[in-house]
Amino acid sequence: MNPEARTRRSVLSTLAAAAGLAGLAAQSGILVRSCVPNVNYDKPSTVKVGLPESFADGLTFLPEHRLFIVRDSKVFRAVSAVCTHLGCTVHADIQQVSDATGSDTRPHSQVQQFACPCHGSRYRADGTNLSGPAPRPLAAYRLWLSPDDGRLVVDMMDEVDRRFVLTLP
Amino acid sequence: MSRRRFWSIRPASAGEATDAVVANLLLHWFPARMRTTSLAWTPSFWLGSVAAVLFVLLLISGLPLMVFYIPSTREAYQSIKDIEHVMSFGWWVRAAHRIAAHLMIIVVSLHLARVFLTGAYRNAGRREQHREWNWVIGVAMLMGTVLLSFTGYLLPWDQLAFWAVTVSMNIVASMPLAGPAVRDMLIGGREVGQTALMRFYLLHIVVVPIAMAVLFAYHMWRVRKDGGLARGDAADDAPEVLAAIPAAVRRVAVVTLGVWLLVTVLAIMIPSPLLEAANPQATPNPAKAPWYFLWLQEIVTDTTVRIGSVVINGAFLGGVVLPAGLLALLTLWPWLDRSPAATVGVTLPRERRAQVLVFVAIAVVIIALTAVGLLRGPSWHFYWPWQEWAAAPSRF
Numbered sequence: 001m002n003p004e005a006r007t008r009r010s011v012l013s014t015l016a017a018a019a020g021l022a023g024l025a026a027q028s029g030i031l032v033r034s035c036v037p038n039v040n041y042d043k044p045s046t047v048k049v050g051l052p053e054s055f056a057d058g059l060t061f062l063p064e065h066r067l068f069i070v071r072d073s074k075v076f077r078a079v080s081a082v083c084t085h086l087g088c089t090v091h092a093d094i095q096q097v098s099d100a101t102g103s104d105t106r107p108h109s110q111v112q113q114f115a116c117p118c119h120g121s122r123y124r125a126d127g128t129n130l131s132g133p134a135p136r137p138l139a140a141y142r143l144w145l146s147p148d149d150g151r152l153v154v155d156m157m158d159e160v161d162r163r164f165v166l167t168l169p
Numbered sequence: 170m171s172r173r174r175f176w177s178i179r180p181a182s183a184g185e186a187t188d189a190v191v192a193n194l195l196l197h198w199f200p201a202r203m204r205t206t207s208l209a210w211t212p213s214f215w216l217g218s219v220a221a222v223l224f225v226l227l228l229i230s231g232l233p234l235m236v237f238y239i240p241s242t243r244e245a246y247q248s249i250k251d252i253e254h255v256m257s258f259g260w261w262v263r264a265a266h267r268i269a270a271h272l273m274i275i276v277v278s279l280h281l282a283r284v285f286l287t288g289a290y291r292n293a294g295r296r297e298q299h300r301e302w303n304w305v306i307g308v309a310m311l312m313g314t315v316l317l318s319f320t321g322y323l324l325p326w327d328q329l330a331f332w333a334v335t336v337s338m339n340i341v342a343s344m345p346l347a348g349p350a351v352r353d354m355l356i357g358g359r360e361v362g363q364t365a366l367m368r369f370y371l372l373h374i375v376v377v378p379i380a381m382a383v384l385f386a387y388h389m390w391r392v393r394k395d396g397g398l399a400r401g402d403a404a405d406d407a408p409e410v411l412a413a414i415p416a417a418v419r420r421v422a423v424v425t426l427g428v429w430l431l432v433t434v435l436a437i438m439i440p441s442p443l444l445e446a447a448n449p450q451a452t453p454n455p456a457k458a459p460w461y462f463l464w465l466q467e468i469v470t471d472t473t474v475r476i477g478s479v480v481i482n483g484a485f486l487g488g489v490v491l492p493a494g495l496l497a498l499l500t501l502w503p504w505l506d507r508s509p510a511a512t513v514g515v516t517l518p519r520e521r522r523a524q525v526l527v528f529v530a531i532a533v534v535i536i537a538l539t540a541v542g543l544l545r546g547p548s549w550h551f552y553w554p555w556q557e558w559a560a561a562p563s564r565f
Contacts, residue, residue, distance in 0.1 A: 035354065042360045063450035086469065086484050087339040088332060088452040093548075117454035118336060119470040119483075120549025132549070133473035133483040 045157040052076065052145070052152055052168055059092055059112060067141070067154060068092070076166040078154045079127045080139040081114075088118035090138070114138065127162060140164055178418055186412035199413040200393060206408070207397035208416055212287055212516050215424050216280035217392075220314075221385065222428040223273040227317075228378065230266040233259075238324065240370040242363050245326035246446040253443065264436035270318050272432065274461050277314045281307065285528055286517060289399035290503045293513035300399060301503035303391040306384055308500050313381045315461070320373035322459060326366060331447035332456045334361045334369070340469065340488035361449070400514035454547050463542030464535045465492065470549070495531070 047065055060069045061081065066089050070077040081089050093113045113130070114123035121132030128137040142158040143166050145151070152166075177189035177196060187201045207213075237256050239248040252259040284290055290304035319337070323330040338361060342352040357364030444453070458466045465488070472487030473480065512518040517525060546552035547559055 035357075037357050037364065040358055041362075041364075042358055066450065085339075085473070085482065086336045086488075088336065088456055089450070091452075091454065115548050117452050117548065118332065118456045119466065120545075133470050135473050135480040135482040 046153060046155045048146060048149075048151045048153050049078075050151055052150075055152075061092065063089075065154070065156065067156070069152070069154075074168040076143060076152065076168070077164070078141040078143040078152075080141065080156070082139070083116040083118065083121055083134060084129070084136040084138065085116065085119055085121050085132070085134045088116050090114040090116045090121070090123065137162055178415065180412070180414055183412060186414045189414045196414055196418070198389075199417050200397075201413060202410040203413045203417055204397055204400075204408045204410055206400055208411060208420060212283065213398055214279075214283065215420070216276055216283055217388075218421060218424045219428050220273055220276045220280055221389075222425050223269045223276060223432070224381065224385065226269045226429065226432055227266060227273065230262050230269065231374070233262045234266060235374060240324070240366055242326055242366055242447070245324060245366065246443075249325040249327075249443060253441070260440070261436055264439060264441045265432050266321075267441045268435045268439060269432050270321055271461075272428075272435075273314055274318055277311050281311060282528075282532070285502070286525060287399065287515065288506065288508065288513050288518070288521060291399070291506060291508075291510070291513045292395075293399070293510040296396065298395045299391065300395050303388060303395065304503050305500055306388045306391065308496070310381060310384050310388065312496075313377055313384065317373065317377050317381070318459070318461070320369045320377065323366070323369045324373065325443055326447045327444040328447055328453045328456075329444050329459075331361065331449060332452055333458060333462075334365055336456075336458075338365075340484050343482055343484035344489055345485075398514065455545055455549060457542070457545065460539065460543070464538035467538040467542045468492075 049062055049065065049067070049069060052071075055069050055071045055076070057071050057073065060071070061067075062069065066081045068079040068081055070079055081091075083090050091114070093115050112125040114125075114127070115121070116132065116134065119133050121134035122130045123134065123138055124130050126137075127140065129135070139159045140162045141154050141156050142160045142164065143152055143154045145166070145168075146153045176185060177193040180186035180189050189196050190199060190201050191197065233256075234252060237248055237252050237259065239245055249263075252263050254260070256262075284304065284307065290300050292298035292300050319333070323334055334356070338352045338356055341355065342348045344351070353359065355365070355368060356362075357368055457463065468487035468491055469483045470487075471483065472491065473483035474486065475481075506521070506524060508518070508520045508524070512520050544551045544553065546556075550559075552558055
């Protein structure tokens with residue numbers, strides 16, 4: 001602005017316009033912020049899933065937690081059933097192994113794969129991604145025994161390395 | 170008596186026809202005179218007007234649905250069942266609403282194709298024209314149409330709804346930095362539930378319809394400011410005009426009644442589907458998007474790429490980057506088009522052959538991906554339409 005033209009009136013008009021814009025911006029921010037909830041009613045992420053002996057050897061699916069508990073006698077793992085691509089629930093494909101030699105004497109003679117119904121991702125039995133759009137292995141979660149009642153506890157916010165296991169004495 | 174009351178839509182003279190535009194609030198929508206090229210059935214096929222009629226039918230048919238619909242994850246599904254089976258003519262109102270929405274997606278897409286193929290987003294007149302901005306408004310309205318359909322099919326809170334929200338919100342969250350915050354804002358938390366349904370309901374019945382109405386009004390105002398249907402400069406010298414009243418009124422009436430009739434009949438013939446109630450514990454197999462999103466579902470299936478040890482999730486590449494790039498290209502096309510002004514409003518001119526080929530190629534890819542998506546069956550395997558789907562694999 002030309003300094004000669006700067007009158008008291010023009011300065012006050014500019015200030016008033018700036019104050020108006022600032023107020024508008026602040027109130028827009030308030031309206032946007034007001035839409036962000038301050039209380040979270042999501043289910044807790046740490047859950048007690050049951051006594052260790054209640055799980056059979058092999059795979060148990062807990063639909064309410066979208067979680068697999070994998071048991072191999074005294075060794076337990078918690079594997080997420082949430083596809084790492086876009087979050088649908090994977091299902092276990094049970095395939096019978098036709099092993100004519102009978103050399104495979106492991107307790108479960110089935111090869112399990114996980115398959116996602118939304119975009120066709122497939123995972124190996126250990127949770128690593130095999131084919132399809134899944135970018136990462138299925139998440140593994142920390143699990144431990146609750147000291148008060150001996151039940152298995154899984155924290156679904158605490159992602160751990162795939163090799164993490166809980167070994168019971 | 171009736172002659173005096175309805176003189177404006179049945180003018181006896183050219184003078185009365187001109188006065189009618191001023192005398193009648195509804196008729197002042199029209200200019201006094203319109204070019205015969207603007208009034209002709211081709212090349213516009215009146216697709217924009219068809220879309221506008223569909224929008225109005227959607228607003229009207231949505232009201233009775235709102236009377237009975239309850240936006241609660243516990244009651245939404247049951248309230249849709251009530252609309253379908255208990256409410257008088259509810260099945261028909263719901264079907265009309267659904268059919269009109271499907272038709273609107275088709276018609277708006279065809280309208281975009283027509284405007285592109287005739288180069289009607291460019292200016293050729295002598296007066297101040299901004300057709301390129303009207304193209305941008307149109308692209309925004311296409312997004313609005315898609316968003317209305319998306320938020321609409323979430324409301325029944327059936328399996329389709331729940332898993333569509335889950336997948337789409339994970340696409341949003343796959344954006345680096347802001348993604349998770351935007352997702353939390355859209356669904357009001359980390360889990361898809363009541364807060365998500367309420368937010369999408371508000372988007373569906375308030376936010377997007379009002380935005381669409383404002384954009385539509387501006388779109389029509391711009392068409393009129395820009396001189397009606399786009400055409401080459403040569404046509405401007407001695408335009409052939411007709412009094413808009415009754416010529417335009419008659420055509421709008423024909424379009425309105427035709428679309429209304431089509432929606433009425435289709436709504437009687439085609440029942441509206443409703444899947445099982447939303448079950449966060451089990452994803453249906455296969456979990457397929459509605460037909461107009463199948464190409465996007467196919468893209469996110471196929472675009473997870475591995476470069477060395479770096480993996481880019483198809484959710485981000487196919488769900489965000491590619492669609493955003495396509496949208497940016499579409500929006501900016503009027504400024505990329507450098508063909509001569511004489512081609513404005515001309516269908517498939519020689520000078521725009523390369524552009525038309527690019528447009529057709531993209532359209533063919535989208536249609537092909539949709540066809541591929543239609544062939545997907547359980548576990549995302551391919552099935553021909555005449556093949557029976559395998560029983561879904563046993564969970565345990």
